[in-house]
Amino acid sequence: MQKLTTIREIFRNRDNYLGQTVEIGGWVRNIRDSKTFGFLVVNDGTYFEPLQVVFHDAMANFSDICHLNVGAAVIVKGQLVATPKAKQPFEIQAETVEIEGASTPDYPLQPKRHTFEYLRTLTHLRARTNTFEAVFRVRSLIAYAIHQFFQERDFVYVHTPLITGSDCEGAGEMFQVTTMDLNNVPKNEEGKVDFSEDFFGKPTNLTVSGQLNGETFAMAFRNIYTFGPTFRAENSNTTRHAAEFWMIEPEIAFADLQDDMELAESMMKYVIGYVLEHAPEEMKFFNQFVDKGLLERLEHVRTSDFGRVTYTEAIELLEKHNDEFDYKVSWGCDLQTEHERYLTEKIFKRPVFVTDYPKDIKAFYMKQNPDGKTVAAMDMLVPGIGEIIGGSERENDYDKLLTRMKELGLKEEDYSFYLDLRKYGSTRHAGFGLGFERCVMYLTGMGNIRDVIPFPRTVNNCEL
């Protein structure tokens, strides 16, 4: 049955099919009929545009077809004919319409506009609507573009672990993983949880980042990337936070912060180019119905040389506009989205890397600059969203790293594997993290992270 011609194939290679008999299978998005003939609008999920089917009363099952409900699955055979006077370029004049699976009058996706809120209650069906069909196809293409970008450059894809015995950077609240009976948690003599009874014999969590594991592989393969799920048990109910999301974390050895920024810039441009090329219909739809300036903005990002500014310079530039900000900036503070967007939209008018942040607002593993105050970190800011990528050169000096860990109260024994990398053939190296969902939001213009994840997980929400 997979031999049925896809609607994508018909649209992409129309000249091979016009005037020919084709057979398609798909779902009815809309239906109109009169006494002697009718129209089905059929979408088969392979292509953003549907295909119109004309059926007529010479068919034995004409009445059954007329009584189809929206959502029904059909297999249609007929001639593909050009329709130069109509909105759509061609239609199928059906010889047969087989009903593969009926639908019901109460099918929840009637041909009218539904709110995103309503559709979030229908995660098992919403991919059948225009917007979510477009979002999830583009999501798939972005994922592949990222793999292709790195694989073309011979980066090794590393599956870093999901269940972890350490809390990595100590960032964010974590989910615990256990097989113990929660009704009757085993306790030791001191009345504390007896983790020796647990599956791994110790406390374990879901990972918040694969970076430290990734670094171990960069010290073997030189260039690697991760692409996998990460988790945050943050109790925040916003349009930008999910408890489960995917991250891409490349790590490059024999590399410094400049190399890191060049890699990040090339990657973003590559992914944008890939999506514009492979999903033009979907991108046009987003531009028209979701985010009016989208295509112009992406095209601009793709063709700009990204700006570079140090954090210290950025603060000087922003301080002049402190009256325009809710949060006033001064050296040492973390940049808020309003500041990031001001920098990239108003001051630089293009994407910009902010580098060399104060060490006290950044992670322990970032390379300390000679000034003793800043670290070789970088954030990529893009118009419309602010920070989209965060990265750094890593501290590759054993003593400096250990001293910094001690200052921050990290236990040396928890990081002995990480320190080993600085003991045995340490190299300058760098990497960054890209939140995949944030990237999908950026490329589609969708405003809520719940609408770019197939089955989103947020506080009090874990359906399906």
Next chain:
Amino acid sequence: MQKLTTIREIFRNRDNYLGQTVEIGGWVRNIRDSKTFGFLVVNDGTYFEPLQVVFHDAMANFSDICHLNVGAAVIVKGQLVATPKAKQPFEIQAETVEIEGASTPDYPLQPKRHTFEYLRTLTHLRARTNTFEAVFRVRSLIAYAIHQFFQERDFVYVHTPLITGSDCEGAGEMFQVTTMDLNNVPKNEEGKVDFSEDFFGKPTNLTVSGQLNGETFAMAFRNIYTFGPTFRAENSNTTRHAAEFWMIEPEIAFADLQDDMELAESMMKYVIGYVLEHAPEEMKFFNQFVDKGLLERLEHVRTSDFGRVTYTEAIELLEKHNDEFDYKVSWGCDLQTEHERYLTEKIFKRPVFVTDYPKDIKAFYMKQNPDGKTVAAMDMLVPGIGEIIGGSERENDYDKLLTRMKELGLKEEDYSFYLDLRKYGSTRHAGFGLGFERCVMYLTGMGNIRDVIPFPRTVNNCEL
């Protein structure tokens, strides 16, 4: 610094570099020196073969280089010259050798043979050895080949959720996910765990399969695939079980069991072909040192038409050889690895699909055959391993599915989303699951799942 030429580039395009000055960065695998000159064997992780570097006493840091320890990182600049009389095709005659990062005399990976058991205690370093460099590069290539196979065919990649509120097929023991304080689990008035206090407000687990979620997307996009982590809290300490592993689960609509088998067969052949083409050095190494018959076996699989046999026929064939088996077969029993291998290796002498298993040993969602006894399931068996893929056509009839669920004691309300797919435009559809690690073991000949996962998780083992 990323401008350093990779050793892969030098080997792949040697004619561009012979006689030229090149600059590489990498790690010292071996070192020999005499009074006036010496050799470094340098691997930069981008290519399986190392590059030999000749250095000499005209260098200011000659003595430092002589005293390098194995594992040190160096940056070497010099002329690439052909060495027609040597084992290796060329070497670098160094002008400069910069020491990027030293190593120590107690570096755990000395240039001698280490056991896999020993290397499992060094997950942060083992990718620097020949075997694990080969395994993890091939793992990366297999992952990419799978993406490429599906994307070339316009399948949509779906990220199904990791944290789940249902136990899907009810298969296997599951890991619980919670943010509750395990020392003090909140209880309700009946003394039971009060999950309203938990992050999601209900009990949640780590997924064992993305299939049911995947089906919802196949009913929107027609052809989809998942590729993500899955979890089993099975307390089994074998060479084939891990608590955390990756699965690929394609799902195709307007498709039956035949389409499913064709897809699985094409995919396996594609992946084998990709790896043979893109990792010839690694595959030769596996064939020589890990699994002698590997290349011949893979080539055979790649070029065979896979056999097809029903379970009922297979049992008849196997019963004749019951004296050769530890477990005797008879209709109704599940096939053990010994039976599977006998079928594919001795009887068919090529990969074979076994179809139409008894419904009582298969999952509730499989399409019931008209005989009332069997379901439209298929397992792909391959020489050397037995089952590598399991799949089925899905029951697409609402009433039959519901009846079967009730027979098995599944709660209708837990599967209302799944039943909806049979209510609104149901189509014939099918899919299969491929355990990614099993696939990596099969293509590399590695015998222990712990040795094909970067950071394996098994009972009582969750390091790094």
